[in-house]
Amino acid sequence: MSVPLYQAKAEFFKTLGHPARIRILELLSERDHAVHELLAAIAIEPSSLSQQLAVLRRTSMVVSRRDNGEVVYSVSVPEVRDLLAAARQILSGIIAAQGDLEDELSSMSAAR
Amino acid sequence: MSVPLYQAKAEFFKTLGHPARIRILELLSERDHAVHELLAAIAIEPSSLSQQLAVLRRTSMVVSRRDNGEVVYSVSVPEVRDLLAAARQILSGIIAAQGDLEDELSSMSAAR
DNA sequence: TCAGGACTTGAAGAAGTGTGCAATTCATGT
DNA sequence: ACATGAATTGCACACTTCTTCAAGTCCTGA
Structure with a gap:
């Protein structure tokens, strides 16, 4: 190629x-x-x-x-749909993880 | 969001x-x-x-x-691997299609 | 505590992208 | 043949992203 x-x-x-x-x-x-x-x-x-x-x-x-x-x-x-779905999947995982992180940070600052 | x-x-x-x-x-x-x-x-x-x-x-x-x-x-x-695989899939489809197109074009110019 | 290796960061210029306006193309209906 | 609506193209300007060099930072072992 x-x-x-x-x-x-x-x-x-x-x-x-x-x-x-x-x-x-x-x-x-x-x-x-x-x-x-x-x-x-x-x-x-x-x-x-x-x-x-x-x-x-x-x-x-x-x-x-x-x-x-x-x-x-x-x-x-047609597989473009699969790709967009895979991206959605990963993205929601990342966003959820970031959400958790923020929760952790805010509970830390609340605790100390 | x-x-x-x-x-x-x-x-x-x-x-x-x-x-x-x-x-x-x-x-x-x-x-x-x-x-x-x-x-x-x-x-x-x-x-x-x-x-x-x-x-x-x-x-x-x-x-x-x-x-x-x-x-x-x-x-x-971990799903990143799936995403890369999906991309590979689509990409090879597109490249194959472009290859066909080129074949067609070259056989046309060969024919006329 | 200093030296050195393994990485990272900062910054500036070059290169590439996106946006909106104006001008153009293209096919239809009259 | 012409006017129209639907899309596209050509540009210039603003904005981003890359690349590289120089200057850090952060261990870890002497």
Whole structure:
């Protein structure tokens, strides 16, 4: 491979590293959406949405088709849903752990 | 939650969006490693390694302990391995698809 | 208590990203 | 052929993130 695998992985995760792109993928993993639907669901400038869609298109994570005067997007890799679920899992674990830590700290300062 | 969930997710993926951090997590998901072991495995400046370890520490994805004059790191969330596996899966799917596309293109240009 | 190794931190410049405005493309309906 | 609505693209500016060098910190063994 020309690009080392770990670098390809990093680039892949980078494309997920933006709130709008996460929301787009979450919406698209439920069902296909037209751009104006995404626009209504995500509070963002149209041009900014387009930019983020372009990023996702470049990495082949979504594809678009024109349908009756509107552009409809869909996820091209169904496993994206699994990935988002795995992330949710890990994230909730981390957040719970941080919550515990905060509890501990506050009980410490309460105790002494 | 103070930070919207989709933003927390984006930040989470951002921390994965760097080749050195991916390699660190892959190495650590096999077994704990001391910093000098990571250093030997990853071609990178010591200070740069430290920076990346700090990023992973800040997001609670790894923890460090001092052991006999060396600092040993370990992943704090075992599910990280699943996540990396899911990413590998998706990535290989995308790469395979791109390979097919290239095959198609080259056979087209060969044909005409 | 000092020396040395193992790491970490600070900071500055280079490089890469995101945002919003204006201009453009594209396909439809008239 | 043209006007329109729907999306996209080109840019410039602000903001982040990386990388490296220099300067610490923190054990541990002499």
